[in-house]
Amino acid sequence: MKLLASSLTDKTYASVLLTLLAVTFIIPLCNWLTPTDSPLHFSAYTVSLIGKYLSFALLGLSLDLVWGYCGILALGHGAFFALGGYAIGMYLMRQIGSRGVYGDPLLPDFMVFLNWQELPWYWFGFNHFGFALLMVVLVPGSLAFVFGWLAFRSRVTGVYLSIITQALTYALLLAFFRNEMGFGGNNGLTDFKEILGFSIQSEAVRSTLFLLSGLALIIALITCRWLVNTKLGRVITAIRDQEARVRFLGYRVELFKLWIFVFAAMLAGIAGALYVPQVGIINPSEFSPLNSLEIVIWVAMGGRGTLYGAIIGALVVNYCKTVLTGLLPDAWLYILGGLFIVVTVLLPDGIVGLIQRKLKEQRA
Numbered sequence: 001m002k003l004l005a006s007s008l009t010d011k012t013y014a015s016v017l018l019t020l021l022a023v024t025f026i027i028p029l030c031n032w033l034t035p036t037d038s039p040l041h042f043s044a045y046t047v048s049l050i051g052k053y054l055s056f057a058l059l060g061l062s063l064d065l066v067w068g069y070c071g072i073l074a075l076g077h078g079a080f081f082a083l084g085g086y087a088i089g090m091y092l093m094r095q096i097g098s099r100g101v102y103g104d105p106l107l108p109d110f111m112v113f114l115n116w117q118e119l120p121w122y123w124f125g126f127n128h129f130g131f132a133l134l135m136v137v138l139v140p141g142s143l144a145f146v147f148g149w150l151a152f153r154s155r156v157t158g159v160y161l162s163i164i165t166q167a168l169t170y171a172l173l174l175a176f177f178r179n180e181m182g183f184g185g186n187n188g189l190t191d192f193k194e195i196l197g198f199s200i201q202s203e204a205v206r207s208t209l210f211l212l213s214g215l216a217l218i219i220a221l222i223t224c225r226w227l228v229n230t231k232l233g234r235v236i237t238a239i240r241d242q243e244a245r246v247r248f249l250g251y252r253v254e255l256f257k258l259w260i261f262v263f264a265a266m267l268a269g270i271a272g273a274l275y276v277p278q279v280g281i282i283n284p285s286e287f288s289p290l291n292s293l294e295i296v297i298w299v300a301m302g303g304r305g306t307l308y309g310a311i312i313g314a315l316v317v318n319y320c321k322t323v324l325t326g327l328l329p330d331a332w333l334y335i336l337g338g339l340f341i342v343v344t345v346l347l348p349d350g351i352v353g354l355i356q357r358k359l360k361e362q363r364a
Helices: 004-035 044-067 080-094 109-113 129-153 158-177 201-228 231-241 241-246 252-280 287-302 307-325 334-346 350-363
Strands: none
Touching: 004 044, 004 201, 004 307, 004 350, 044 080, 044 201, 044 252, 044 287, 044 307, 080 129, 080 158, 080 252, 080 287, 129 158, 129 252, 158 287, 201 231, 201 252, 201 307, 231 241, 231 252, 241 252, 287 307, 287 334, 287 350, 307 334, 307 350
16 A cells, blocks of 8 residues: 555656646747737736746745644744745846836835935845845745744744744734835835846746746755655654654754755745746735735645645645635635635545545555
């Protein structure tokens, strides 16, 4: 039975990977090469929408790595996603220059409106794309390192750790809402013009961002799959199942937790950096604890501890959100809560677990 389960898992992983490869390259080609009246053509809006789903899938994958394999239920994982988004958003704001409403070549419009006289020191360097990319992973990673070092060293686990992570993202939400922080207040960062000298509204840039989102998701999936199959991954899984026993065997449990927590935060930051140019805005609402709870629902619905289950869950839930918020905008939160209850009670292993169980029954 273990051999059969391993075979099914490998085939599912291969199928998901091939599907992602096909989607990543076929959709941009259909956007570039087919005429607009062709049934095979994907509009710029559709390309950006699916690209947004792919960035969410990368975010779900990063949470599954710490929750599904290490047992760390981070209810504030969206904070790292938002920080990565703000990092790339600051670069995009610096690229506007004198084309803003107030025409200031250095200060963004919201700073001019608030009578700021000079650019804050923490905005320096964001006029360079390479520096912004470095901050996309460094800022979320640094926050995860400091927070994780204090929490894991103090042996905070379980529901207490989950509550603290949620408090962290709520604190960041309140901080970024303040105009004095210098990040646009409640309006956030928006009205982006270009990226690397190309118009951010052009179809070529949108298709390129889609392609980058798909490739980032594929590379992250392959890397995480390799990681969980190494000795490090087996120790992390053992920590999830029997933390006290692993500690008794002489392993520094807090260091293993810290490593995987920081790595997942960096993946979430990359997801945020891919998300912001495609939607054209980043504001403090991305720090909302509700957003982090939604990420947990994606992973639970897709199948925790499978990696590709988190991807499937993120794509399915966000597609449903797009459709249902248009049809029943006031009912979406109730539907989302109902989905979580159904998954918890009837599908504890998520969609992937249900599919694998049906395949096992057929082969048996």
